[in-house]
Amino acid sequence: MSRKTSEPKETRITNHPILTFNRGKKVTFYFEGKPMQGYLGETIAAALVANGVKVFRYTEKHKRARGFFCAVGKCSSCLMVVDGVPNTMVCMEPLREGVRVERQHGRGKL
Amino acid sequence: MKHTEIAIVGGGPAGLSAGIVAARLGAQVTVIDDNPRLGGQLIKQTHKFFGSRTHYCGTRGVDIAAILEQELRKTGAEIVLNTTVIGHFQPNILGLASSQQFTKLTYDRLIIATGAYENNVLFENNDLPGVYGAGAVQTLMNVYGIRPGKRVLMIGSGNIGLIVSYQLLQADVEVAAVVEALPYIGGYHVHAAKLRRCGVPILTSHTIKAALGKEYVTGAVICRVNRKFRPIKGSERKLKVDTICLAVGLSPLIELLSQIDCYLVYIPELGGLVAWHDENLQTSVPGVYVAGDVSGIEEASTAILEGRIAGAHAFLSLKGKEANPEAEAIIRDARRELAVIRQGPFGEKAARGKRQLQQYTPARPVIQQ
Numbered sequence: 001m002s003r004k005t006s007e008p009k010e011t012r013i014t015n016h017p018i019l020t021f022n023r024g025k026k027v028t029f030y031f032e033g034k035p036m037q038g039y040l041g042e043t044i045a046a047a048l049v050a051n052g053v054k055v056f057r058y059t060e061k062h063k064r065a066r067g068f069f070c071a072v073g074k075c076s077s078c079l080m081v082v083d084g085v086p087n088t089m090v091c092m093e094p095l096r097e098g099v100r101v102e103r104q105h106g107r108g109k110l
Numbered sequence: 111m112k113h114t115e116i117a118i119v120g121g122g123p124a125g126l127s128a129g130i131v132a133a134r135l136g137a138q139v140t141v142i143d144d145n146p147r148l149g150g151q152l153i154k155q156t157h158k159f160f161g162s163r164t165h166y167c168g169t170r171g172v173d174i175a176a177i178l179e180q181e182l183r184k185t186g187a188e189i190v191l192n193t194t195v196i197g198h199f200q201p202n203i204l205g206l207a208s209s210q211q212f213t214k215l216t217y218d219r220l221i222i223a224t225g226a227y228e229n230n231v232l233f234e235n236n237d238l239p240g241v242y243g244a245g246a247v248q249t250l251m252n253v254y255g256i257r258p259g260k261r262v263l264m265i266g267s268g269n270i271g272l273i274v275s276y277q278l279l280q281a282d283v284e285v286a287a288v289v290e291a292l293p294y295i296g297g298y299h300v301h302a303a304k305l306r307r308c309g310v311p312i313l314t315s316h317t318i319k320a321a322l323g324k325e326y327v328t329g330a331v332i333c334r335v336n337r338k339f340r341p342i343k344g345s346e347r348k349l350k351v352d353t354i355c356l357a358v359g360l361s362p363l364i365e366l367l368s369q370i371d372c373y374l375v376y377i378p379e380l381g382g383l384v385a386w387h388d389e390n391l392q393t394s395v396p397g398v399y400v401a402g403d404v405s406g407i408e409e410a411s412t413a414i415l416e417g418r419i420a421g422a423h424a425f426l427s428l429k430g431k432e433a434n435p436e437a438e439a440i441i442r443d444a445r446r447e448l449a450v451i452r453q454g455p456f457g458e459k460a461a462r463g464k465r466q467l468q469q470y471t472p473a474r475p476v477i478q479q
Binding site: 013016071073 | 146170241242243251252255281326
């Protein structure tokens, strides 16, 4: 195996020496109104990262960008507005067909 | 309100093993996990495990998860997924939350196998998107098949840092360097050697000073540190990376234990605050057990053994010796195997921590059954 100096790579792994990925049905979802593709069986956070989305929300006071951090539903870095519901932990939330995902600004409004 | 004889919080190696043992012995068991899938962190472990012959040595973590899940399902134990235990109410009620529902579950015995959470490390901009915990990188790569970035800086050369770095290479992601504040590599030589052969520099006596970037990581500043772990001026250099992966240790997830008012003790060798427990894994609160990383940070093989002990003892204390004479033998065997693992060079630290724990006396005595 060599350390290749990188030309742009796909975010999705297709060839892996050990693992095969059995992805579910391909579905369309919306990030800030923009259609994106993901697979059933993955979380919203995973689908967003696969689509190159890095910023998930902005903090209340300092408007700091927050992204994917722990992936186990503990750190609250990935709180987003999902189908209008704020403070949804997208690292635990399964991707659904047509789901609308928005960046959360501050604490989110109920 | 639903009732279960033995409630197990967490479906990783410890919780699964506890469930398998207790259910096989004849208890009615409920395993609760907040993930959609059982196996805990095992499902992202693609490397083959070391360890003793009886503990899946040579098997990949993800396959161990599948074996344990199958064994648990065969027992007919109740499995509750996508559900977080969000609270404990006196005297024996668990509050369970799933996406739309809150329910309560009462129990006779409780085994807490919640595992651990990744430590963070202080540096400028450590909250920028692109800074990941090592577990998150593993989830993305090994569970979902998604590359977290193109070029990664790994912080920490313990086994997790080394293994995840190698997994990144397997996923065709470049690893710029592994930095380690200690003057030596923390993990197994065999993992470090694999990285070195691939040309990844492992920089000991180095640390990260800052993440660069406005909205997300575009680079990192690393520097050398002296023996007191203070940055050495003028040794800073910039690395162009889009991902910074933190593998700087784990802390037990003790929130529930704290709420139950289990006696907690701070033991650095075990990863921080842990619930005091006896050699049957019973905490200071009678009928409440711990198993796995939450009882002190170790590894999957010890988590499996602790799970067996906790599961068997929970059964024994609930149903009595006569109900199934096998329970005592399970505890005896698992204890013996734990002692063997903890004699090794990498089990020694945990062994020391567990010994230290015994020097404390819980505020409330454990009722011996």
